[in-house]
Amino acid sequence: MDPSNSAATPGGHPLETTIDDFLESGNKAGNYRDALERVLTQWRQRLEQRDIETVEEIDKRTMASYAQYLSRRVDAGKSRTVDGGITAATAWTYYDYVSSYLSYCVRWDYLEENPAQKGIALDELPPRPTNKSGDQQFWSVDDRQALLRYVDDRAHRAVDERGTGALEELRDRALSYVLAYSGVRGGEILADPRDERRNGLRWQDVDLENNQLLVLGKNQQFEEAQLPAQCHGPLERLETALEPSSPEWPVFVTSHAPSLYGVLPDDVDPSAGEPLELCRSHDIVPPSLSTNGGRSVLKRLCDEVDLEVDGEYLKPHGARRGVGEAVYRERGPAAAQRALRHADPRTTSEMYAHIEASELAEEVGDVFENE
Template identity: 35%
Template sequence: MTPGTPRNRSDQTLAGSFERYLQDKGKGRGGDGGNYRRNAARELERFAKWAAGDRGDNDWTGILPDDVDRDPTFEELDERVFRKYARHLVGDRGLKLNTVQTYYRYISAWCGWCVNEGYLEAHYAQRASAMAPLPEDDGRKPGDQQAWTSEQRHDLTRHVDGRARDAVEAYTTLPENTDPLDKQRARYAALKTARDRALVFVLAYTAVRVGELLRDPNDPRRRGIRWEDISLDDGSMDVYRKKQQWDAASLPDPAISPLRSYRKLMEPPTERWPVFPTFDQRTLAELVQEELTERGERPEAITKRREEYARDLLLALDADIRPPSITTDGARSILQRLSEVAEIDINHPKHDYLAPHGGRRGMGEVLVRAFGYTVAARYVDNSEEMVRERYSHIEAGELGDVATEALEEIDDVG
């Protein structure tokens, strides 16, 4: 089955997807090893049993009506189910707050994989309403929120840069007699890695909120930035800010080169094309068929035309069929994949990958330490008061150094 192709969700049981997921996430030959696989398998099994109401003392109601005797299928899953499970984790097992977050992340990661594999239409587990019952305040200070360290930023950007360079070189150095479809496949691979590189660099260096950069399905004003919103020569881009208005954001030098290279490779047919379009095959297939039908092409002609392309994205580029931007959930899925493949060392109680907001907070850390709170507040588009609160651990550390120096001077005098 082509990735992203919708499945018949009414006859697909949840447990039927577990082995494939665990193989993808496992280590070693066949994906049958690794701590993550073992822990994820345990939590997935518990989730399936909870969904089926499979418990000896029968205090789990499950997600099916009482008169239905079968295992739950993907057809029954929506954000309300994950909300109920989040509430179950919080209240039913006496778990510590961080453990609740960890166990829910196993289920959420599987849910994201199911979207990519066509089992689910949306990443329901990441919806705000689904995650609402999860504990928010576990005693951590603002400075304990994830912030990409310099080493993590370097490791991730170096990884995506290497992947993109290799893919672009493989495409641009193909022999002239290369089969057209093979050449298209190479171009598609180069485009995808170049898009991922540009996205990572923008998140790592601009401190722009991911919701300002990409599409929010629940807010039509947040349609994702387009090429018309970016000025590579000026080093700026227009984004729809959290304060509900358009504003200019800075594009520092590290982000400009990946964007320029990516644009050259893509050659968007118009400036209104999204900078970070979805590469989801299911979405693009539906879009291409609908648009070509509206343009008056008959089904047989559409089928023949699609067969001339290795991917619908390439047809969309040639025919100027503008796809939607990737969503904020899509960006999280991309970063989860890249963090895992790049083997980034992450030790954080909430995230096992480099989350988008961590790039923003990481840049905030850099700017506060280098130029102070006022400059950092302007760059991250926040009040100085908020920045001081969020990065209070930096000031506390600096005051600690001052106190230490004062004590040393007193001791010297004594």
């Protein structure tokens, strides 16, 4: 809908209508859109309780009041006896969502300026959390090699024992390799039950000849992600064992039997065979491993090999950061930006600021070496 065609009441533009217009604008989809809608709806309902129903009625006092409300929820989150608490990071996320909507209203001339960005309102929020770039988990060379040695050995032993029946071990191995070397996000290759567009990487989206995967990126657009040669062997071995009956099959099929049987038609006898055999014979596409399932796989593998980083198992996003870290150090920020598909080079720079600082310290030290 074109917001310029939205009917304005004599008192201004209705919040409900303009919020709907905002949600329909741009490329908002999936979990991001759902979160925006939920937060903005709750914010609007709070305002309506105070008889504020139009965009033009929003001012810095309105936003300061909302910031105070979020701060109270943060305080509640610090108490184990009070429900409804949130973290400071969540408070800022909610506030930024509302601010984004108000910026949209400014662009359409409903407001002259964004009241959410006034100091009197911002001062009511808790301090914005900051994370040093080097403090976030990433898979180091040792972490990566330890995990991949284990999944290689685990898959080889399973194949020796069960042949193509070692499907789960081959899947876990291929998943580990793709995460470890491609730099993709877990949500780009695994299914998210909250977002029907994110249904897992499909074999039709794997292009070994051109070393790439087609994934639904964070920006809700399909993108080509690089797929290094290290990933090819594990993927080819998995495909041979899986025998997908069509290119629409997910690469990382779930091993959850109820989910597999659940996609079969009612007239199929579950006792007639293994669920994947039945999917093949009836031309049914099985469900993909979910993002939660992928994290569970990594946690189980790390437990088995006694591998952890700061008390945590190796997480999918840590693999992505590990890819960026290695490329950044060896090939520089531009190469890391391309590998991670960051639209803005500042994102890459902020993510690996600790590397820049370390390298700069060495250069400065060399300058003063003879003093």
